Amino acid sequence: MNKERLAAFTDAVLAIIMTVLVLELEKPKVVSWAGLWDIRTSFFAYAVSFFWLGFMWADNHRAFHKIKKVSNATVTWTLIMLFFASFFPYSTNLVAANFDNSTAQVFYGIDIILVSLSNIGISYSLDKVNKYKFKMLFDMSAELVIADLAIKAIGLILALVVFPPAVMYSIFVASAMLVIVDLIESKKKRQEA
Secondary structure, three states: OOHHHHHHHHHHHHHHHHHHHHHOOOOOOOOOHHHHHHOHHHHHHHHHHHHHHHHHHHHHHHHHOOOOOOOHHHHHHHHHHHHHHOOHHHHHHHHHHOOOOHHHHHHHHHHHHHHHHHHHHHHHHHHHHOOOOOEOEEOEOHHHHHHHHHHHHHHHHHHHHOOOOHHHHHHHHHHHHHHHHHHHHHHHHHHHO
């Protein structure tokens, strides 16, 4: 399989998942500012899921410019990642409707972590068949990926023990960290050029 076909398939599936996310968004009982405020956790869960998927797509997209070949392992890992990503509308809806429920939050967090681990598998499979050396997660350093996974794991533990919404907040914090680091590194590269 060539890289363009795999990228197009991945783009299409992620676009569908992101579209279904908004279709699953809870409607207010009364259409008013108070009614919208009452479903703020739904908006928060939707925003975290949408931007997390969007940032993941952007990282994958940047990596695909450096890819010359994909292997069967790359295709398999991509299918595994898309399988777990396809749960996002369901897990987002579950957590949005049950924001203070640890089971809903942990299910959502496990889904996010499985997508992240699948992306690491994709990256390793690409590293084996391309001259460009991919890091642990495409171009992210091992330290950054470990920090990302650690923040999510802490959120899972806190959700199980004391504070169910910790999962959503930890994913928000981890995503913000990755975006900030990416912006800083992009600025450095522009200044060096």
